Amino acid sequence: MHADRPRRIAITGSAGVGKTTLVHALSLRLGLPVVPEETRELITRTGKRLEELPMPERANVLRELWSTRRVREADRREGFVADNCVADFAAYALQHGCSELFPDFSQTPALVAHYDAVFVLPWGALPYERDGVRGDSPMDELRYQLVLESLLRRSIPASRLHFIPDSCTSLEERVRFCEETLGRSPDKERGGFVTLVGAGPGDPGLLTVRAKALLQQAEVVAYDALIPPAVLAEIGPQAERILVGHRNQGATQAGYRLHPAVLEQARAGRHVVRLKQGDPFIFGRGGEEAEELLEAGIPYEVVPGVSSALGAAAYAGIPLTHREHASDVSFVTGHDIEGPRSHTCWEKLGAAGGTLVLFMATRKLEANLARLVECGRSPQTPAAYIASATTPEQVVLVGTLETLAAQVRERNALGPPALVVVGDVVRLRERLAWFERRAHGSGT
Numbered sequence: 001m002h003a004d005r006p007r008r009i010a011i012t013g014s015a016g017v018g019k020t021t022l023v024h025a026l027s028l029r030l031g032l033p034v035v036p037e038e039t040r041e042l043i044t045r046t047g048k049r050l051e052e053l054p055m056p057e058r059a060n061v062l063r064e065l066w067s068t069r070r071v072r073e074a075d076r077r078e079g080f081v082a083d084n085c086v087a088d089f090a091a092y093a094l095q096h097g098c099s100e101l102f103p104d105f106s107q108t109p110a111l112v113a114h115y116d117a118v119f120v121l122p123w124g125a126l127p128y129e130r131d132g133v134r135g136d137s138p139m140d141e142l143r144y145q146l147v148l149e150s151l152l153r154r155s156i157p158a159s160r161l162h163f164i165p166d167s168c169t170s171l172e173e174r175v176r177f178c179e180e181t182l183g184r185s186p187d188k189e190r191g192g193f194v195t196l197v198g199a200g201p202g203d204p205g206l207l208t209v210r211a212k213a214l215l216q217q218a219e220v221v222a223y224d225a226l227i228p229p230a231v232l233a234e235i236g237p238q239a240e241r242i243l244v245g246h247r248n249q250g251a252t253q254a255g256y257r258l259h260p261a262v263l264e265q266a267r268a269g270r271h272v273v274r275l276k277q278g279d280p281f282i283f284g285r286g287g288e289e290a291e292e293l294l295e296a297g298i299p300y301e302v303v304p305g306v307s308s309a310l311g312a313a314a315y316a317g318i319p320l321t322h323r324e325h326a327s328d329v330s331f332v333t334g335h336d337i338e339g340p341r342s343h344t345c346w347e348k349l350g351a352a353g354g355t356l357v358l359f360m361a362t363r364k365l366e367a368n369l370a371r372l373v374e375c376g377r378s379p380q381t382p383a384a385y386i387a388s389a390t391t392p393e394q395v396v397l398v399g400t401l402e403t404l405a406a407q408v409r410e411r412n413a414l415g416p417p418a419l420v421v422v423g424d425v426v427r428l429r430e431r432l433a434w435f436e437r438r439a440h441g442s443g444t
Contacts, residue, residue: 011083012148017121017125026081033079034082038065039084062093062096085118087112087155095147113156115156115160119162119163119181123145125169165177194293196286196289198279199231199275201310201315202389207234208304215234216235216236220265220270221242222242242259242265257289257292258293278305278306278308279305280305281302307331308359316396317431318429325427326355328354329354330349334361334420356372357421359419361420365414380400382424383399385399388417394435398429
């Protein structure tokens with residue numbers, strides 16, 4: 001395989017062997033686009049499998065799918081990871097009795113030769129699940145597997161044909177086998193990669209699809225101290241976990257922007273998911289960590305998360321905007337840099353009439369509420385304190401700028417993670433508190 005040209009990789013095998021899952025995981029690891037499986041697309045679109053089509057329609061459809069695949073692979077000049085390979089179409093024709101209607105399949109050996117590597121997944125290593133797309137008979141799939149393997153052995157050099165061992169049943173084991181076979185030294189060739197991932201406000205159901213997939217595939221997950229156990233439970237068993245968050249101190253006080261362990265793991269060539277509460281770029285110091293990765297020459301990406309402000313407000317029954325109460329909302333940190341370096345204009349916030357959300361509001365709760373009053377907000381402005389938002393431990397206290405701090409002290413509810421919502425929208429909390437009603441078995 002030439003290291004200086006785009007890689008063309010195919011993953012193949014019968015239905016039910018975990019092919020599509022491996023394709024997407026390997027494409028993510030290698031940074032290559034996916035060429036999807038055309039037969040799966042056909043079944044999803046029409047609800048019919050090839051064997052359910054009459055002859056010669058079966059051969060015509062197969063010819064169209066084969067042509068589509070050839071165009072797709074030709075268009076991926078940057079390389080690709082393909083879900084099955086062109087040899088599969090010849091195997092389909094033999095399996096479904098229409099090979100004589102499509103003699104062009106004789107070109108298969110020449111076409112298969114353009115792959116840099118073909119990985120064949122073993123039949124029977126995983127439980128066979130009938131999902132409406134796969135055939136009903138596992139034995140039919142075994143017959144297909146044997147036909148396919150025979151075609152591949154005749155069409156592609158042994159140096160480029162790789163059979164994934166039966167013992168490799170987990171996704172991480174299969175990805176690692178492919179990487180090692182491709183000659184990718186994690187330390188020397190891949191380098192490191194960091195993904196800054198938003199974990200959302202706390203409810204694991206609010207993780208994005210991308211975030212959940214990354215947690216299941218990552219080699220290392222470096223997570224904040226405030227990430228709840230239910231979210232950490234989504235991390236795959238193969239991942240090394242590193243607690244890197246620090247409570248009650250900023251990055252400056254800690255002496256770094258990005259935790260040294262993240263840099264160390266990335267420099268060792270590993271894929272590190274830096275899991276951050278809420279959204280990385282909304283008071284999550286994601287921008288500072290991205291700057292340090294850039295300066296260190298480590299590639300990275302950012303996966304947004306549901307902001308804690310959005311999650312807390314929704315689960316507390318407080319709409320941040322409402323046509324009758326507020327048409328604007330401001331996000332402010334509750335422990336902004338003091339003095340002339342502060343980026344928060346409290347005078348403007350005090351004079352404004354919209355909704356205000358104070359992140360990280362516990363340490364300076366009383367001082368911040370008093371500052372808003374000093375800068376012009378009425379002491380009677382409604383305010384809500386929301387702790388452990390979106391989790392079963394969620395606490396919501398409603399008062400005013402004048403009374404809220406005392407209420408929090410009396411309930412002994414002061415402690416991260418928490419934020420404060422200020423404004424007339426808080427008045428809607430009593431009517432719209434759906435989360436608590438559901439928890440108590442009341443839908444009204």
